[in-house]
Amino acid sequence: MPELPEVETVRDGLARHVLDRTVLDVEVFRDYSVRRQEGGPEALAAELVGRRFAAVARRGKFLWLPLAGVTSADSPARALMAHLGMSGQLLLNRPGRADGGLRARGPHVRVRLLLGPEDDLLVLDFVDQRTFGHLSTVVLVPTADGHPGGWGTGDALVPAPAAHIARDPLDPAFDEDAVVDQVRRRHTGIKRALLDQTLVSGVGNIYADEALWRARVHYARATDTMRPAQVREVLRCATAVMSESLVVGGTSFDALYVDVNGSSGYFSRSLQAYGRAGEPCPRCGTPIRRVAFMNRSSYFCPKCQRLR
DNA sequence: TTCCGCACCTGCCGGC
């Protein structure tokens, strides 16, 4: 499932291949995948064709590609924004390649962009089996703190639909003290707080469980009973687990998550708790438990992560 | 204002 390391892997891959390329054509095969596009699929194509990608940026799990061009008060900066949702992929192919060229199209390709120049064509496919992801063009607005909007951009701009998303722990402008304070002021469980993208972004179900296992904190521990040092430790464990995952290209359980070249990450081999129900805790040997939580699953060690 | 539950969506898998 695409969480921060997976999205950053995709962002990095896109930055290597699509910068300064011009959009020659846009095909939308599934309208639902552009449901947030004002004006629908036709508006998406109309806005993108002929435009050039000036950067590839990310905040949390939101990706955006600012469109090059002169901006003004009447014509603010805009970008192509993508969210991968549960199963989204952005795959690059050369036209004519047997496994994904212009003629061959997989069953889950929802949107296809043809990128120039004419003598070096590139196909960018938005593939999304479960269709929780989406693409749309958006207006860029100034960041609240005046710092760059996210990774991959020096501009203090962020997509309007992602302006409420907090910075992630790997962001140079991430304010750990402020987040610790905000978390402790909430009256909720620590895992809910970790998954709240308006508090800290980029953390999904997998890395939340892994961070809490490392920090030896129960997923339901009340945030307003935690000491600052405990919250700080959870955040640092989240940072560490995501940093380690980023090095190996993210977590992958199956073909649902791949980078822009279609390669899977290897971090799933390093998971200590997530998806290991019944297996011995690597620390104490107690069987890992799985419980239903927030319409999903939580994995934890009942001995190392006691609810006090 | 804050918190929580649920719908959205598709494909896989196990049980019957």
Add this chain to the structure above:
DNA sequence: TGCCGGCAGGTGCGGA
């Protein structure tokens, strides 16, 4: 063999 329900889970919205 085919049908059905459960499960996977990020985000946004409505209700409490």
